[in-house]
Amino acid sequence: MDAITKEFNRLEKNGSFDKYIDDVDELIELLQKTRNTIDAEQLAILKSGCTSWTNKMAESQKDIYGALSKYAKALDKKFKTDIEAAYNPNAFPPSGDKLLDRAVAMHLIRDGQFQVADKLIQEANLDIPEALEQEFMDMYRILESLKQKDLGPAIEWAASKRDRLAQSGSNLEFNLHSLQFVHLFTYPDGTGTRLALEYARENFAVFGDRYLADISKLMCAFLFQSNLQSSPYASTFLSPSAWDDVAHSFTKEFCSLLGLSPDSPLYLAALAGAIALPTLLKVGSIMREKQTEWSSENELPVEIPLPPSFQFHAIFVCPVSKEQTTDENPPMMMPCGHIVAKDSLARMSKGNPNQRFKCPYCPNESIPNQAIRVYF
Numbered sequence: 407m408d409a410i411t412k413e414f415n416r417l418e419k420n421g422s423f424d425k426y427i428d429d430v431d432e433l434i435e436l437l438q439k440t441r442n443t444i445d446a447e448q449l450a451i452l453k454s455g456c457t458s459w460t461n462k463m464a465e466s467q468k469d470i471y472g473a474l475s476k477y478a479k480a481l482d483k484k485f486k487t488d489i490e491a492a493y494n495p496n497a498f499p500p501s502g503d504k505l506l507d508r509a510v511a512m513h514l515i516r517d518g519q520f521q522v523a524d525k526l527i528q529e530a531n532l533d534i535p536e537a538l539e540q541e542f543m544d545m546y547r548i549l550e551s552l553k554q555k556d557l558g559p560a561i562e563w564a565a566s567k568r569d570r571l572a573q574s575g576s577n578l579e580f581n582l583h584s585l586q587f588v589h590l591f592t593y594p595d596g597t598g599t600r601l602a603l604e605y606a607r608e609n610f611a612v613f614g615d616r617y618l619a620d621i622s623k624l625m626c627a628f629l630f631q632s633n634l635q636s637s638p639y640a641s642t643f644l645s646p647s648a649w650d651d652v653a654h655s656f657t658k659e660f661c662s663l664l665g666l667s668p669d670s671p672l673y674l675a676a677l678a679g680a681i682a683l684p685t686l687l688k689v690g691s692i693m694r695e696k697q698t699e700w701s702s703e704n705e706l707p708v709e710i711p712l713p714p715s716f717q718f719h720a721i722f723v724c725p726v727s728k729e730q731t732t733d734e735n736p737p738m739m740m741p742c743g744h745i746v747a748k749d750s751l752a753r754m755s756k757g758n759p760n761q762r763f764k765c766p767y768c769p770n771e772s773i774p775n776q777a778i779r780v781y782f
């Protein structure tokens with residue numbers, strides 16, 4: 407990677423069109439000067455000016471293209487593998503292109519790149535409600551305020567969604583007020599504690615039932631106001647990540663109320679793909695050697711472990727068949743409380759939904775019709 411970094415730095419240093427633009431400006435100036443009073447002598451000046459400009463332009467471009475070509479060569483040298491080998495065109499259903507366009511457009515909207523998203527929605531003729539884009543514009547407006555340490559818009563939003571946030575057990579609204587209190591309390595000019603107390607009186611009452619312990623803790627900080635740094639409250643009042651944390655939890659709650667995951671699914675899928683790529687390339691080369699093909703649809707030919715942050719749902723592996731359960735073959739719980747996959751249930755009862763069979767894990771007997779589907 408060192409070679410790539412070196413070439414990238416070189417490209418970054420040389421890869422600017424500033425000099426080129428300066429040269430063009432110079433030429434325009436020269437042309438404008440001579441435009442009205444052109445004669446033979448001036449024409450000669452113009453000609454020599456143009457020649458020197460052309461040379462300078464070629465020179466400045468040479469640096470850029472030189473750096474660009476070296477960077478590309480360094481990349482090619484490092485990444486020799488043809489990643490096409492890991493690509494399975496059958497993995498996409500016929501309607502895949504549309505789904506992919508939609509995923510890209512949704513990613514752009516979530517990323518705040520509304521103009522590009524609009525263009526894609528229009529050109530790919532996608533059906534994404536405008537209201538959703540409006541919601542994300544609102545989210546970015548609020549996040550921008552948070553960056554400026556203005557909690558007002560976020561608090562207003564959280565108050566307007568109080569019931570729904572409470573339903574999902576969210577602490578966001580209180581956390582926003584709590585940060586506002588801390589923000590006032592730690593004003594550098596020393597007037598903050600009075601403002602913080604007033605703020606608490608005005609805003610904390612409504613949270614008394616649910617957050618009394620947290621409010622008490624905030625109030626006790628007044629005892630340590632002269633020496634907050636070495637007090638037990640330092641972590642709450644002087645946390646360097648407090649604003650980032652609250653922005654992150656705001657984004658999460660905002661997306662959750664829209665029924666969306668906190669991270670863009672396209673981003674996660676691309677990241678998971680990057681993690682899986684080396685294994686898939688290896689599988690691809692083994693398959694080529696053995697002249698076999700990746701034939702299974704919607705399923706990878708090998709298991710590829712991903713980090714825990716990529717695991718969003720509990721999975722259930724049937725203890726009888728050792729297969730992972732799916733929507734077609736879901737986990738079923740017998741009256742004794744033991745769970746097996748639906749196919750295993752059918753095998754144990756020989757395909758008869760009223761046939762009694764013994765649970766493979768305890769002495770109880772039941773019939774498949776008594777089993778109920780389990781959702782993880």
Ligand SMILES: [Zn+2]
Nearest residue numbers: 742744765768
């Ligand atoms: Zn059992």
